Amino acid sequence: MTAKPEKIRCDACPVMCYIADGKIGACDRYANHGGDLVRLDPLTVLETSPDKLVPFMKDTGGSDWDGDLLQSEKSFITAVGAGTTYPDYKPAPFIVSQEVEGVDMVTIVTEGIFSYCGVKVKIDTDRHIGHEREAVLVDGEPIGHVMTSEYGSKMLSLGGVDHLTGGSKKEGRVTCDALLRLCNRDPVEMQIGDISLVVQAGQPPVINGVPEKLMRVGCGSATIGMFAKQWVDHVDEVVVVDDHITGVLSEHQAGKLLDVPPTGIKILGRRSTPGRYFRVAEPGTGWGGTDIDDPLTILGPFNAKIAWQGLRLLMVSTTGEQYAYFVLDADLKPQPAEIPPALKLSAERIAENCEPSLCSVLFMAGAGGSLRAGVTENPVRLTKSVKDSLTYVSCGGAEAYIWPGGGITVMVDVMEMPTGSFGYVPTPALVAPIEFTLRKSDYAALGGHMEEIRSTADVLAADNRTLSHNQSQPHPHDHRHYRWKDRS
Numbered sequence: 001m002t003a004k005p006e007k008i009r010c011d012a013c014p015v016m017c018y019i020a021d022g023k024i025g026a027c028d029r030y031a032n033h034g035g036d037l038v039r040l041d042p043l044t045v046l047e048t049s050p051d052k053l054v055p056f057m058k059d060t061g062g063s064d065w066d067g068d069l070l071q072s073e074k075s076f077i078t079a080v081g082a083g084t085t086y087p088d089y090k091p092a093p094f095i096v097s098q099e100v101e102g103v104d105m106v107t108i109v110t111e112g113i114f115s116y117c118g119v120k121v122k123i124d125t126d127r128h129i130g131h132e133r134e135a136v137l138v139d140g141e142p143i144g145h146v147m148t149s150e151y152g153s154k155m156l157s158l159g160g161v162d163h164l165t166g167g168s169k170k171e172g173r174v175t176c177d178a179l180l181r182l183c184n185r186d187p188v189e190m191q192i193g194d195i196s197l198v199v200q201a202g203q204p205p206v207i208n209g210v211p212e213k214l215m216r217v218g219c220g221s222a223t224i225g226m227f228a229k230q231w232v233d234h235v236d237e238v239v240v241v242d243d244h245i246t247g248v249l250s251e252h253q254a255g256k257l258l259d260v261p262p263t264g265i266k267i268l269g270r271r272s273t274p275g276r277y278f279r280v281a282e283p284g285t286g287w288g289g290t291d292i293d294d295p296l297t298i299l300g301p302f303n304a305k306i307a308w309q310g311l312r313l314l315m316v317s318t319t320g321e322q323y324a325y326f327v328l329d330a331d332l333k334p335q336p337a338e339i340p341p342a343l344k345l346s347a348e349r350i351a352e353n354c355e356p357s358l359c360s361v362l363f364m365a366g367a368g369g370s371l372r373a374g375v376t377e378n379p380v381r382l383t384k385s386v387k388d389s390l391t392y393v394s395c396g397g398a399e400a401y402i403w404p405g406g407g408i409t410v411m412v413d414v415m416e417m418p419t420g421s422f423g424y425v426p427t428p429a430l431v432a433p434i435e436f437t438l439r440k441s442d443y444a445a446l447g448g449h450m451e452e453i454r455s456t457a458d459v460l461a462a463d464n465r466t467l468s469h470n471q472s473q474p475h476p477h478d479h480r481h482y483r484w485k486d487r488s
Protein backbone atom coordinates (compact mmCIF):
# COMPACT_ATOMS: atom_id res chain seq x y z
CA MET A 1 0.00 0.00 0.00
CA THR A 2 1.39 3.42 -0.95
CA ALA A 3 1.47 6.03 1.80
CA LYS A 4 -0.60 9.12 1.09
CA PRO A 5 1.52 12.25 0.52
CA GLU A 6 1.82 14.61 3.46
CA LYS A 7 0.51 17.47 1.39
CA ILE A 8 -2.04 17.36 -1.35
CA ARG A 9 -2.62 19.84 -4.09
CA CYS A 10 -6.02 21.49 -4.43
CA ASP A 11 -6.80 22.15 -8.08
CA ALA A 12 -10.15 23.85 -7.55
CA CYS A 13 -8.80 27.28 -8.51
CA PRO A 14 -5.68 28.83 -10.06
CA VAL A 15 -4.02 29.29 -6.65
CA MET A 16 -3.31 25.52 -6.51
CA CYS A 17 -2.70 25.35 -2.75
CA TYR A 18 -0.60 22.59 -1.24
CA ILE A 19 -2.54 21.56 1.86
CA ALA A 20 -1.04 19.53 4.71
CA ASP A 21 -3.08 16.88 6.50
CA GLY A 22 -5.56 18.51 8.89
CA LYS A 23 -5.09 21.94 7.32
CA ILE A 24 -7.29 24.11 5.14
CA GLY A 25 -6.52 25.93 1.89
CA ALA A 26 -6.10 29.67 1.43
CA CYS A 27 -9.83 30.23 0.81
CA ASP A 28 -11.07 28.25 3.86
CA ARG A 29 -13.23 26.18 1.51
CA TYR A 30 -11.11 23.06 1.04
CA ALA A 31 -9.18 20.93 3.53
CA ASN A 32 -6.92 17.90 3.62
CA HIS A 33 -8.66 15.25 5.68
CA GLY A 34 -6.32 12.27 5.93
CA GLY A 35 -5.08 12.73 2.41
CA ASP A 36 -8.49 13.42 0.90
CA LEU A 37 -9.36 16.83 -0.44
CA VAL A 38 -12.76 17.77 0.96
CA ARG A 39 -15.07 20.73 0.45
CA LEU A 40 -15.73 22.00 3.96
CA ASP A 41 -19.22 23.44 3.61
CA PRO A 42 -22.02 20.96 3.07
CA LEU A 43 -23.86 20.79 -0.22
CA THR A 44 -27.10 22.78 0.14
CA VAL A 45 -30.26 21.11 -1.09
CA LEU A 46 -33.63 22.83 -1.42
CA GLU A 47 -36.72 20.80 -0.71
CA THR A 48 -40.19 21.58 -1.94
CA SER A 49 -43.44 20.00 -0.91
CA PRO A 50 -45.08 18.44 -3.99
CA ASP A 51 -48.11 20.74 -3.96
CA LYS A 52 -45.83 23.78 -4.38
CA LEU A 53 -44.46 22.58 -7.73
CA VAL A 54 -46.18 23.70 -10.90
CA PRO A 55 -46.98 20.76 -13.19
CA PHE A 56 -45.03 20.74 -16.43
CA MET A 57 -47.44 19.17 -18.84
CA LYS A 58 -49.77 21.72 -20.26
CA ASP A 59 -51.99 19.03 -21.74
CA THR A 60 -52.57 17.23 -18.44
CA GLY A 61 -53.81 20.37 -16.75
CA GLY A 62 -52.08 19.05 -13.66
CA SER A 63 -54.78 16.40 -13.21
CA ASP A 64 -52.24 13.60 -12.90
CA TRP A 65 -50.26 15.38 -10.22
CA ASP A 66 -50.60 12.95 -7.38
CA GLY A 67 -48.07 14.50 -5.04
CA ASP A 68 -46.52 11.09 -4.47
CA LEU A 69 -42.96 11.93 -5.34
CA LEU A 70 -39.75 10.40 -4.20
CA GLN A 71 -37.58 12.52 -1.96
CA SER A 72 -35.08 13.02 -4.77
CA GLU A 73 -37.76 14.42 -7.03
CA LYS A 74 -38.65 17.07 -4.49
CA SER A 75 -35.03 18.14 -4.09
CA PHE A 76 -33.13 20.77 -5.99
CA ILE A 77 -29.35 20.53 -5.73
CA THR A 78 -27.94 24.04 -5.40
CA ALA A 79 -24.33 24.95 -6.04
CA VAL A 80 -23.81 26.17 -2.48
CA GLY A 81 -21.08 23.87 -1.14
CA ALA A 82 -20.80 22.04 -4.48
CA GLY A 83 -17.19 22.98 -5.12
CA THR A 84 -15.41 24.19 -8.23
CA THR A 85 -13.62 22.45 -11.04
CA TYR A 86 -10.58 24.05 -12.60
CA PRO A 87 -9.61 24.50 -15.36
CA ASP A 88 -13.14 24.58 -16.58
CA TYR A 89 -12.97 22.16 -19.47
CA LYS A 90 -13.49 19.69 -16.64
CA PRO A 91 -17.18 18.98 -16.16
CA ALA A 92 -18.94 20.85 -13.36
CA PRO A 93 -18.84 19.18 -9.92
CA PHE A 94 -22.43 17.95 -10.16
CA ILE A 95 -24.51 17.31 -13.23
CA VAL A 96 -27.70 15.79 -11.90
CA SER A 97 -30.84 14.55 -13.51
CA GLN A 98 -34.35 14.04 -12.27
CA GLU A 99 -37.69 13.39 -13.87
CA VAL A 100 -40.25 16.06 -13.18
CA GLU A 101 -43.77 15.48 -14.42
CA GLY A 102 -42.59 13.08 -17.06
CA VAL A 103 -39.82 15.36 -18.35
CA ASP A 104 -36.15 14.44 -17.91
CA MET A 105 -34.45 17.50 -16.47
CA VAL A 106 -30.75 18.14 -15.88
CA THR A 107 -29.15 20.67 -13.53
CA ILE A 108 -25.49 21.61 -13.90
CA VAL A 109 -24.22 22.76 -10.53
CA THR A 110 -20.99 24.62 -9.82
CA GLU A 111 -19.49 27.25 -7.59
CA GLY A 112 -18.23 29.74 -10.13
CA ILE A 113 -15.08 31.76 -9.58
CA PHE A 114 -15.95 35.27 -10.67
CA SER A 115 -13.20 37.79 -11.39
CA TYR A 116 -15.78 39.88 -13.20
CA CYS A 117 -18.24 40.55 -10.44
CA GLY A 118 -19.47 43.16 -8.04
CA VAL A 119 -22.58 44.39 -6.30
CA LYS A 120 -25.10 47.10 -6.96
CA VAL A 121 -26.34 48.57 -3.68
CA LYS A 122 -29.61 50.45 -3.23
CA ILE A 123 -29.81 52.49 -0.05
CA ASP A 124 -33.24 53.82 0.82
CA THR A 125 -32.50 57.31 2.10
CA ASP A 126 -32.80 60.95 1.18
CA ARG A 127 -29.68 61.83 3.04
CA HIS A 128 -26.59 62.80 1.13
CA ILE A 129 -24.09 59.96 1.07
CA GLY A 130 -21.72 61.40 -1.55
CA HIS A 131 -21.79 62.94 -5.00
CA GLU A 132 -22.23 60.90 -8.15
CA ARG A 133 -18.90 59.32 -9.21
CA GLU A 134 -17.38 59.88 -5.75
CA ALA A 135 -15.17 57.02 -4.59
CA VAL A 136 -16.35 54.59 -1.92
CA LEU A 137 -13.50 53.65 0.40
CA VAL A 138 -13.05 50.69 2.72
CA ASP A 139 -9.89 50.62 4.84
CA GLY A 140 -8.72 53.58 2.74
CA GLU A 141 -8.99 51.60 -0.52
CA PRO A 142 -11.38 52.51 -3.36
CA ILE A 143 -13.85 49.64 -3.86
CA GLY A 144 -16.41 51.42 -6.04
CA HIS A 145 -18.33 54.65 -6.51
CA VAL A 146 -21.62 56.48 -6.03
CA MET A 147 -24.02 56.15 -8.95
CA THR A 148 -26.94 58.39 -9.87
CA SER A 149 -29.76 58.42 -7.30
CA GLU A 150 -33.00 56.57 -7.86
CA TYR A 151 -36.42 57.57 -6.52
CA GLY A 152 -35.92 57.80 -2.76
CA SER A 153 -32.71 55.79 -2.84
CA LYS A 154 -29.00 56.31 -3.26
CA MET A 155 -27.08 53.83 -5.37
CA LEU A 156 -23.56 52.42 -5.18
CA SER A 157 -21.62 50.34 -7.67
CA LEU A 158 -19.02 48.31 -5.79
CA GLY A 159 -16.37 45.87 -6.89
CA GLY A 160 -15.92 44.86 -10.49
CA VAL A 161 -12.85 43.67 -12.27
CA ASP A 162 -11.12 47.06 -12.25
CA HIS A 163 -11.02 47.12 -8.45
CA LEU A 164 -10.40 43.38 -8.05
CA THR A 165 -7.52 43.16 -10.50
CA GLY A 166 -6.79 46.61 -11.90
CA GLY A 167 -5.47 48.40 -8.82
CA SER A 168 -2.96 47.58 -6.11
CA LYS A 169 -2.82 44.19 -4.43
CA LYS A 170 -4.36 45.70 -1.30
CA GLU A 171 -7.19 47.30 -3.29
CA GLY A 172 -8.05 43.91 -4.80
CA ARG A 173 -7.93 42.14 -1.45
CA VAL A 174 -10.02 44.77 0.38
CA THR A 175 -12.55 44.89 -2.47
CA CYS A 176 -12.92 41.11 -2.49
CA ASP A 177 -13.35 41.01 1.28
CA ALA A 178 -15.98 43.79 1.24
CA LEU A 179 -17.91 42.08 -1.56
CA LEU A 180 -17.80 38.77 0.29
CA ARG A 181 -19.19 40.33 3.46
CA LEU A 182 -21.90 42.27 1.61
CA CYS A 183 -23.00 39.19 -0.32
CA ASN A 184 -23.08 37.09 2.84
CA ARG A 185 -25.25 39.80 4.47
CA ASP A 186 -22.60 41.03 6.89
CA PRO A 187 -22.13 44.76 7.61
CA VAL A 188 -19.42 46.73 5.83
CA GLU A 189 -18.25 50.15 6.98
CA MET A 190 -17.47 52.56 4.17
CA GLN A 191 -16.27 56.13 3.81
CA ILE A 192 -17.46 58.51 1.08
CA GLY A 193 -15.79 61.90 1.47
CA ASP A 194 -16.53 62.89 5.05
CA ILE A 195 -19.59 60.63 5.29
CA SER A 196 -19.33 57.30 7.10
CA LEU A 197 -21.75 54.62 6.03
CA VAL A 198 -22.52 51.12 7.23
CA VAL A 199 -24.22 48.91 4.65
CA GLN A 200 -25.73 45.52 5.39
CA ALA A 201 -28.14 43.69 3.10
CA GLY A 202 -31.68 43.68 4.47
CA GLN A 203 -30.86 46.23 7.20
CA PRO A 204 -31.26 50.02 7.43
CA PRO A 205 -28.17 52.01 6.43
CA VAL A 206 -26.26 53.77 9.19
CA ILE A 207 -25.16 57.24 8.05
CA ASN A 208 -22.66 59.10 10.21
CA GLY A 209 -23.54 56.78 13.10
CA VAL A 210 -27.31 57.31 12.80
CA PRO A 211 -29.49 54.43 11.58
CA GLU A 212 -31.86 55.61 8.85
CA LYS A 213 -35.53 54.89 9.55
CA LEU A 214 -37.72 55.88 6.64
CA MET A 215 -37.60 56.08 2.87
CA ARG A 216 -39.28 59.29 1.69
CA VAL A 217 -42.89 59.20 0.52
CA GLY A 218 -41.93 60.96 -2.72
CA CYS A 219 -40.15 64.10 -3.89
CA GLY A 220 -41.33 67.46 -2.52
CA SER A 221 -43.57 68.04 -5.52
CA ALA A 222 -45.17 64.59 -5.28
CA THR A 223 -45.75 65.10 -1.56
CA ILE A 224 -47.62 68.35 -2.30
CA GLY A 225 -49.73 66.47 -4.84
CA MET A 226 -50.51 63.68 -2.40
CA PHE A 227 -51.36 65.73 0.68
CA ALA A 228 -52.62 69.08 -0.69
CA LYS A 229 -56.26 68.27 0.09
CA GLN A 230 -55.43 67.50 3.71
CA TRP A 231 -53.75 70.88 4.13
CA VAL A 232 -55.93 73.47 2.41
CA ASP A 233 -58.44 73.90 5.25
CA HIS A 234 -55.78 74.29 7.94
CA VAL A 235 -52.91 76.35 6.55
CA ASP A 236 -52.18 79.09 4.00
CA GLU A 237 -48.87 77.81 2.69
CA VAL A 238 -46.88 74.54 2.75
CA VAL A 239 -43.27 74.01 1.72
CA VAL A 240 -42.04 70.43 1.38
CA VAL A 241 -38.27 70.61 1.69
CA ASP A 242 -36.41 68.18 -0.60
CA ASP A 243 -32.88 68.16 -1.91
CA HIS A 244 -34.10 67.34 -5.42
CA ILE A 245 -37.51 69.01 -5.88
CA THR A 246 -38.88 71.27 -3.16
CA GLY A 247 -42.64 71.79 -3.42
CA VAL A 248 -44.66 74.94 -2.65
CA LEU A 249 -48.42 74.47 -2.22
CA SER A 250 -49.73 77.87 -3.36
CA GLU A 251 -47.74 77.79 -6.63
CA HIS A 252 -48.11 74.07 -7.35
CA GLN A 253 -50.77 72.83 -9.76
CA ALA A 254 -52.38 70.93 -6.88
CA GLY A 255 -52.75 74.20 -4.94
CA LYS A 256 -54.09 76.03 -8.00
CA LEU A 257 -56.81 73.43 -8.54
CA LEU A 258 -57.76 73.70 -4.87
CA ASP A 259 -57.97 77.52 -5.11
CA VAL A 260 -55.08 78.21 -2.75
CA PRO A 261 -54.31 81.96 -3.17
CA PRO A 262 -50.76 83.30 -3.69
CA THR A 263 -48.90 83.96 -0.45
CA GLY A 264 -45.95 86.06 -1.63
CA ILE A 265 -43.52 83.39 -0.47
CA LYS A 266 -39.99 83.45 -1.92
CA ILE A 267 -37.94 80.27 -2.19
CA LEU A 268 -34.18 80.61 -2.52
CA GLY A 269 -33.67 77.99 -5.19
CA ARG A 270 -33.84 77.42 -8.93
CA ARG A 271 -37.45 77.56 -10.05
CA SER A 272 -38.48 74.74 -12.35
CA THR A 273 -42.16 74.44 -13.21
CA PRO A 274 -44.68 76.26 -10.96
CA GLY A 275 -44.40 75.22 -7.31
CA ARG A 276 -41.27 73.10 -7.94
CA TYR A 277 -37.77 74.29 -7.01
CA PHE A 278 -34.36 72.68 -7.50
CA ARG A 279 -31.24 73.23 -5.41
CA VAL A 280 -32.73 75.07 -2.45
CA ALA A 281 -29.64 74.03 -0.44
CA GLU A 282 -26.66 71.74 -0.65
CA PRO A 283 -27.08 67.96 -0.24
CA GLY A 284 -26.61 66.77 3.32
CA THR A 285 -28.05 64.79 6.16
CA GLY A 286 -30.59 67.41 7.28
CA TRP A 287 -34.16 68.15 6.18
CA GLY A 288 -35.20 66.23 3.03
CA GLY A 289 -31.64 65.23 2.20
CA THR A 290 -30.41 68.83 2.28
CA ASP A 291 -27.74 70.23 4.57
CA ILE A 292 -30.16 72.45 6.47
CA ASP A 293 -31.42 72.08 10.01
CA ASP A 294 -33.35 75.35 9.98
CA PRO A 295 -35.93 75.32 7.15
CA LEU A 296 -36.30 79.12 7.18
CA THR A 297 -32.86 79.41 5.58
CA ILE A 298 -34.39 78.49 2.21
CA LEU A 299 -36.88 81.38 2.33
CA GLY A 300 -36.35 84.91 1.11
CA PRO A 301 -38.51 87.84 2.35
CA PHE A 302 -42.24 87.52 1.72
CA ASN A 303 -43.66 89.89 -0.89
CA ALA A 304 -45.32 92.65 1.16
CA LYS A 305 -47.86 93.29 -1.61
CA ILE A 306 -49.23 89.77 -1.34
CA ALA A 307 -48.42 88.31 2.11
CA TRP A 308 -50.32 89.28 5.24
CA GLN A 309 -49.86 89.29 8.99
CA GLY A 310 -51.11 86.03 10.48
CA LEU A 311 -50.32 83.95 7.35
CA ARG A 312 -49.95 80.32 8.47
CA LEU A 313 -46.98 78.38 7.07
CA LEU A 314 -46.14 74.66 7.41
CA MET A 315 -42.67 73.42 6.47
CA VAL A 316 -42.17 69.67 6.37
CA SER A 317 -39.62 67.17 5.05
CA THR A 318 -40.35 64.37 2.58
CA THR A 319 -40.36 61.75 5.32
CA GLY A 320 -42.49 63.81 7.73
CA GLU A 321 -39.77 63.32 10.34
CA GLN A 322 -39.09 67.05 10.45
CA TYR A 323 -41.80 69.68 10.45
CA ALA A 324 -42.27 73.23 11.75
CA TYR A 325 -45.19 75.64 11.88
CA PHE A 326 -44.92 79.43 11.60
CA VAL A 327 -47.20 82.46 11.61
CA LEU A 328 -46.15 85.74 9.95
CA ASP A 329 -45.81 88.67 12.33
CA ALA A 330 -46.49 92.34 11.55
CA ASP A 331 -43.14 92.56 9.71
CA LEU A 332 -44.09 89.48 7.64
CA LYS A 333 -41.39 87.47 9.39
CA PRO A 334 -42.25 83.81 10.16
CA GLN A 335 -42.50 83.22 13.90
CA PRO A 336 -42.58 79.68 15.35
CA ALA A 337 -46.00 78.73 16.66
CA GLU A 338 -47.69 75.66 18.06
CA ILE A 339 -48.73 73.38 15.25
CA PRO A 340 -52.49 72.69 15.01
CA PRO A 341 -53.39 69.02 15.58
CA ALA A 342 -54.67 68.51 12.02
CA LEU A 343 -51.33 69.61 10.55
CA LYS A 344 -49.36 67.51 13.03
CA LEU A 345 -51.49 64.58 11.92
CA SER A 346 -50.66 65.29 8.26
CA ALA A 347 -46.94 65.21 9.04
CA GLU A 348 -47.43 61.92 10.84
CA ARG A 349 -49.34 60.63 7.84
CA ILE A 350 -46.41 61.45 5.56
CA ALA A 351 -44.20 59.38 7.88
CA GLU A 352 -46.80 56.61 7.92
CA ASN A 353 -46.69 56.47 4.13
CA CYS A 354 -42.93 56.04 4.09
CA GLU A 355 -41.55 52.53 3.82
CA PRO A 356 -38.79 51.32 6.12
CA SER A 357 -35.35 52.23 4.88
CA LEU A 358 -33.27 49.22 3.80
CA CYS A 359 -30.03 48.36 2.03
CA SER A 360 -30.48 46.02 -0.94
CA VAL A 361 -27.45 44.20 -2.34
CA LEU A 362 -27.61 42.68 -5.81
CA PHE A 363 -24.73 40.46 -6.86
CA MET A 364 -23.82 40.93 -10.51
CA ALA A 365 -21.39 38.76 -12.46
CA GLY A 366 -20.52 37.38 -15.85
CA ALA A 367 -20.62 33.61 -16.32
CA GLY A 368 -17.69 33.67 -18.66
CA GLY A 369 -16.26 31.40 -21.29
CA SER A 370 -14.39 29.17 -18.93
CA LEU A 371 -17.27 28.58 -16.50
CA ARG A 372 -19.51 27.65 -19.40
CA ALA A 373 -17.05 25.01 -20.53
CA GLY A 374 -17.86 23.06 -17.38
CA VAL A 375 -21.38 22.77 -18.76
CA THR A 376 -20.71 22.05 -22.44
CA GLU A 377 -17.82 21.57 -24.82
CA ASN A 378 -19.40 24.23 -27.00
CA PRO A 379 -19.86 27.15 -24.57
CA VAL A 380 -21.64 29.57 -26.89
CA ARG A 381 -24.48 27.10 -27.22
CA LEU A 382 -25.16 27.47 -23.49
CA THR A 383 -25.44 31.23 -23.93
CA LYS A 384 -27.85 30.73 -26.82
CA SER A 385 -29.82 28.19 -24.83
CA VAL A 386 -30.21 30.69 -21.96
CA LYS A 387 -31.29 33.43 -24.37
CA ASP A 388 -33.71 31.02 -26.06
CA SER A 389 -35.38 30.25 -22.71
CA LEU A 390 -34.36 26.62 -22.88
CA THR A 391 -31.98 26.91 -19.90
CA TYR A 392 -32.93 28.51 -16.60
CA VAL A 393 -30.20 30.13 -14.53
CA SER A 394 -30.38 30.27 -10.74
CA CYS A 395 -27.93 31.18 -7.99
CA GLY A 396 -28.37 29.06 -4.89
CA GLY A 397 -31.87 28.32 -6.22
CA ALA A 398 -32.76 32.02 -6.45
CA GLU A 399 -33.87 33.45 -9.78
CA ALA A 400 -31.08 35.23 -11.64
CA TYR A 401 -31.95 38.14 -13.90
CA ILE A 402 -30.07 37.72 -17.18
CA TRP A 403 -29.01 40.93 -18.87
CA PRO A 404 -29.82 41.32 -22.57
CA GLY A 405 -27.00 41.31 -25.10
CA GLY A 406 -23.99 39.07 -25.23
CA GLY A 407 -22.73 36.64 -22.61
CA ILE A 408 -24.50 35.40 -19.49
CA THR A 409 -24.46 38.41 -17.19
CA VAL A 410 -26.48 37.60 -14.10
CA MET A 411 -27.89 39.73 -11.31
CA VAL A 412 -29.42 38.29 -8.16
CA ASP A 413 -30.69 39.58 -4.81
CA VAL A 414 -28.43 38.13 -2.11
CA MET A 415 -31.36 38.15 0.35
CA GLU A 416 -33.09 35.49 -1.76
CA MET A 417 -30.12 33.12 -1.64
CA PRO A 418 -29.25 30.69 1.17
CA THR A 419 -27.13 32.25 3.91
CA GLY A 420 -23.38 31.79 3.49
CA SER A 421 -23.71 31.26 -0.26
CA PHE A 422 -20.54 33.14 -1.15
CA GLY A 423 -16.86 32.38 -0.77
CA TYR A 424 -13.67 33.75 -2.24
CA VAL A 425 -10.32 32.73 -3.62
CA PRO A 426 -7.23 34.86 -3.13
CA THR A 427 -6.63 35.49 -6.84
CA PRO A 428 -8.75 37.62 -5.77
CA ALA A 429 -12.21 36.66 -6.94
CA LEU A 430 -15.58 35.87 -5.46
CA VAL A 431 -17.00 32.37 -5.45
CA ALA A 432 -20.75 32.23 -6.06
CA PRO A 433 -23.18 29.40 -6.71
CA ILE A 434 -24.73 29.04 -10.15
CA GLU A 435 -27.02 26.38 -11.53
CA PHE A 436 -28.20 25.78 -15.10
CA THR A 437 -31.40 23.74 -15.45
CA LEU A 438 -32.74 22.42 -18.75
CA ARG A 439 -34.28 19.39 -20.42
CA LYS A 440 -31.94 16.45 -20.83
CA SER A 441 -32.65 16.42 -24.57
CA ASP A 442 -31.69 20.10 -24.83
CA TYR A 443 -28.54 19.38 -22.82
CA ALA A 444 -27.54 16.70 -25.28
CA ALA A 445 -28.23 19.07 -28.17
CA LEU A 446 -25.88 21.73 -26.84
CA GLY A 447 -23.01 19.27 -26.43
CA GLY A 448 -23.34 18.68 -22.69
CA HIS A 449 -21.20 16.34 -20.65
CA MET A 450 -23.80 13.56 -20.88
CA GLU A 451 -21.49 10.88 -19.51
CA GLU A 452 -21.21 12.85 -16.24
CA ILE A 453 -24.94 12.91 -15.49
CA ARG A 454 -25.87 11.31 -12.17
CA SER A 455 -29.27 10.92 -10.64
CA THR A 456 -30.23 13.42 -7.97
CA ALA A 457 -30.77 10.53 -5.57
CA ASP A 458 -27.08 9.57 -5.96
CA VAL A 459 -25.98 13.00 -4.81
CA LEU A 460 -28.25 13.30 -1.79
CA ALA A 461 -26.41 12.43 1.40
CA ALA A 462 -27.01 12.56 5.11
CA ASP A 463 -24.62 15.45 5.58
CA ASN A 464 -26.36 17.73 3.07
CA ARG A 465 -27.64 21.01 4.39
CA THR A 466 -31.35 20.86 3.63
CA LEU A 467 -33.42 24.03 3.36
CA SER A 468 -36.98 24.65 2.32
CA HIS A 469 -37.33 26.15 -1.10
CA ASN A 470 -37.69 29.93 -0.75
CA GLN A 471 -41.36 30.52 -1.52
CA SER A 472 -40.73 34.07 -2.72
CA GLN A 473 -38.72 32.61 -5.59
CA PRO A 474 -39.95 30.66 -8.61
CA HIS A 475 -38.83 27.04 -8.54
CA PRO A 476 -36.16 26.27 -11.14
CA HIS A 477 -38.38 23.44 -12.38
CA ASP A 478 -41.38 25.72 -12.86
CA HIS A 479 -42.54 25.06 -16.43
CA ARG A 480 -43.17 28.75 -17.06
CA HIS A 481 -39.42 29.41 -17.41
CA TYR A 482 -39.12 27.25 -20.47
CA ARG A 483 -40.06 27.98 -24.04
CA TRP A 484 -41.00 24.36 -24.68
CA LYS A 485 -43.89 24.65 -22.20
CA ASP A 486 -46.00 25.85 -25.12
CA ARG A 487 -45.67 22.63 -27.05
CA SER A 488 -48.97 20.99 -27.83
Ligand code: SF4
Pocket residue numbers: 010011012013014015016017024025026027028029030425426
Ligand atom coordinates in the same frame (compact mmCIF):
# COMPACT_ATOMS: atom_id res chain seq x y z
S1 SF4 B 1 -7.59 28.88 -2.71
FE1 SF4 B 1 -9.09 27.33 -2.10
S2 SF4 B 1 -9.91 26.56 -4.05
FE2 SF4 B 1 -8.03 27.65 -4.53
S3 SF4 B 1 -6.48 26.06 -4.56
FE3 SF4 B 1 -6.47 26.95 -2.48
S4 SF4 B 1 -7.88 25.64 -1.32
FE4 SF4 B 1 -8.23 25.19 -3.47
